[in-house]
Amino acid sequence: MEKTKYEECKIEVIVFDGQDVIVTSPGDCDFETDPLSGVV
């Protein structure tokens, strides 16, 4: 039976062993926040 698009949807908690790169590229976001924002 054809799967719905979320049938595979579940949480995976990845524990790095230093070998696998989890994503193909780093996050793309450029939030342009104040670089000192949140500094305590």
Add this chain to the structure above:
Amino acid sequence: MKRFIKAIAAFCAMAMIFGVFSATVFADENEPQAEQPVAEEVAEEEKQDEEAVAEEPAVETPAADDPATEDPAAEESEADAEAPAQDSEQPVVEETLEVADVEGQEAVNEGEGNEEVPQQAIPPFANGQITQDDIDANGGKMPETAGTYTLAEDVEVPNSAHITAAGSSVIINLAGNKITYTGTENLYTIGFVEDVNIDGTDWVLVHGDISLTIKDTVGEGLITASQKTKGSDDHWISINTVNGVNYPNHGTEANKRGGCILVQNSCTLYLEGGTISGFHSQSDGGAVHISNGGHCVMSGGRITNCHSDSVKPNDDGAGAISCHCTSKGTEVGHTLYKSSEDADPVETTISLKGSLKITGGQIDNCSGRQGGAVRVLRADLEITGGTIEDNTAGANGGGILFTKGNTGTFKISGDPVISGNHCSDAKKANVWLSDNVTVTLSGNLSSDAKIEFGGGNTTKNFFNTNGKSYSIDSFISNHDGYKAYVSGSYIKLKQVIMPKVLGYNLLIGGEIAVKVSLQLGEYNTSDTTVNYSYSYDKNGTVKNIEKTLTFYQLTNGGDHYYFYLPVESACMTSEITVTITYTDGEASDTSSVVECANYIINHETDQNYTAEAKAVAKSLIYFGSCAQLQFNINTDNMPANAVPADNFYTYTGASYAPAQDPDSAYYGTSVAFLSMTTVNMYFKKSAFEGDAPAMTVTYDGGGSQTITATPNGNYYMYSIMGPSGNGFAATEVDLGFTYSVGNVNGTYSIFTYLQVVKDKYEGSSSNVLLKLTEAYYDFAMKCLDYKNSVA
């Protein structure tokens, strides 16, 4: 049935003529192409006749003997109440029109000849011009008698014109101007089918060989309607069989057809230019209806925004052009026929099969229930060019509905484009072939041709390539999961696994990411690419994130492919679009992190959707909402269920060791809660001499990294990753590390930062940074619970 003696005599006398006539006029099913040359031959004969008559002095024109004006049957059939008033004018009209020539010079000469006629009012359409005064003088109608006419100005036309004189050719050149039909019927009916009784015998009499041509030698010419039209009465001919003999059965369609133009039996409409827009029909043919045995050739121009109101929803349709043949047969004898008004009617066999040929032009934005643009019912359709796009069918055939019914033929060649039309059932959106129809290539098909198609039987031969050249890329299946392919002399459909997005996994490690799983089927080739995109709103400015992956950047998961899509913490409500682009098309899907998380939360609890997994999903949503407030991102798109998760983990502020900092170099630390969680430590430049020193980081439990400084105003910033080289995993919230830079050394962890923030802002319950850090702690603890539950 008795035979009228005169008819017999005429029949015998004209037997020779008839023998030639039937071969040229009447459609032969086996040679449908012969119909087109015939129609053109007839039109050519009529044009030659016009030119011949135009050379004669006006006074010799036997207008008074014109049967069209004197035939009471013709006048009785006229629905227009103003028709009798025209009688006195028509002899003069005929006289003038037969010398009129839109080419100019001959009309000027013959105008001089008219001066010899006894003084009377200037007749309408003098010199082949159409003005508003001409329309008004002609009973509010367009020209109805043979001739070539040029629209000299925009006109309003309140009444319907009816070209009834057999053998008439009426040519209308819009010349860039506009006709606004203000009535409720239609602009034109061409052809005349009437019931006559001759010496007690009933006959159906067809006034045939009538043609109407719409052209536009200037451009931007328009025919439009100011109110909703209905069309006019379709006096169709069918077959009535009595004792095994077929006789013509003449009826009038209850609901009107042909919102702009109705074409009756044995007549032809030529659409060569200009735009027809804004017409409706009660029944078939929002713009044009071709009755049983009528013909239309569209070589240019445009039909747009015309609609069949489909009074009988299972039967009616064609927003632009409908074309019929009766269900009872393709021809019938025992019918009287006139090919010119000055000839006696001849008993003949007439064709009841209409034809539509499209060689150019455009049909768009039309609608009808059965056939959005075109519907051909048991008649012949040939398409060699033109574009049919953006039309909509309520039931079948957004572009073209073709129903063969054992009589019709469908041929294509050249470069037609039938694509981008619509129907609620996607497979019926463009060309929909009912019955076991096979379309034949009657000539080579250009690689520019594009035909989207479907049919009730996906296993049949859809196209017979007939030895002609073509490109398989021109044939596009509208059946989901099917693709056109070549099988011998035919184009058929085969089932293929088409690319699609299979699903999503939420990943929480050193990054927050969505794992997107894809089905590529036979398109797992280097031509396939995947694009993802989402956008976010920061302080009212929208920013777009987009990336395209090549096939080689996808990971082969055996029966599927996948890639990871990092999602920033503040972008969990952004709609993510994933598009697979492959050689034969595109497949896309949309989702968001919140949508995935809610799916997990709302799913029935089972081995895959445990309480611990749901807790992570809930805390992720709350954490993301706090990031939105901290960064002022997507604040108009907050998640609906952004509240502290159940069993919210809390912590206290103190108990962290300050750094050894003899030079007071240390300024402070922030943690970037993005898709990667990193620790950013700031030191005053003034505390260091010379170049910025590198920082050494050693992690509890092993591993180290050397970090170079990034200048930032008066500070050096050191960005510390997790031990894996990516961000700190949520489960690494308490992972400590020792840092040393210059004379400063100390220990730190993500949890240290959480405690420092709490110390600073405790009591300020609205402080967004405090809320974010508290949310992250709960999220981290829930991740640890989950990790332990699956260990």
